[in-house]
Amino acid sequence: MNYNQAIQAMYERSEYNIRRFGCQEFDILIKAMIEELGELTQAHLQNTFDGKPAVRIADEAIDLGALCFQLHGGRFKKRLLEYVSDLFKEPYHSESYDNTNDRYRYLLNKLSILDAMNPEDYTRTMRTAERIVYTCVTLAQLHSKG
Numbered sequence: 001m002n003y004n005q006a007i008q009a010m011y012e013r014s015e016y017n018i019r020r021f022g023c024q025e026f027d028i029l030i031k032a033m034i035e036e037l038g039e040l041t042q043a044h045l046q047n048t049f050d051g052k053p054a055v056r057i058a059d060e061a062i063d064l065g066a067l068c069f070q071l072h073g074g075r076f077k078k079r080l081l082e083y084v085s086d087l088f089k090e091p092y093h094s095e096s097y098d099n100t101n102d103r104y105r106y107l108l109n110k111l112s113i114l115d116a117m118n119p120e121d122y123t124r125t126m127r128t129a130e131r132i133v134y135t136c137v138t139l140a141q142l143h144s145k146g
Contacts, residue, residue: 002141006058007133024070029070058140058144058145061140068133111132
């Protein structure tokens with residue numbers, strides 16, 4: 001799975017979520033993101049210790065990234081894509097991580113920051129969500145079938 005495929009999968013999943021559940025409130029989306037991080041972590045642990053397929057990690061990363069797309073509705077998606085694309089061009093060296101465990105700790109940290117944020121703080125919300133999507137795209141690329 002390449003960058004464009006991962007982003008497209010997240011976008012399509014977010015559209016499906018909106019059709020299925022409607023537009024959800026900020027705090028509901030944050031709680032759903034925390035729940036998805038739990039599923040992502042579970043998939044990682046099952047792959048690491050039980051030999052379960054790694055593709056589930058990619059699926060759960062896409063689910064988590066899709067929830068970021070749902071924050072702030074349509075006006076957020078285009079800017080989020082631009083920010084994530086920029087992150088891939090110039091990675092943030094101060095927030096680098098060397099292994100998969102570091103990626104999960106990083107995601108948990110960003111979700112806890114997002115959970116404590118005022119949803120009206122649009123710029124900080126977007127910047128935090130962009131880093132979550134960036135990490136999810138990286139995980140999806142590493143653990144997808146092809």
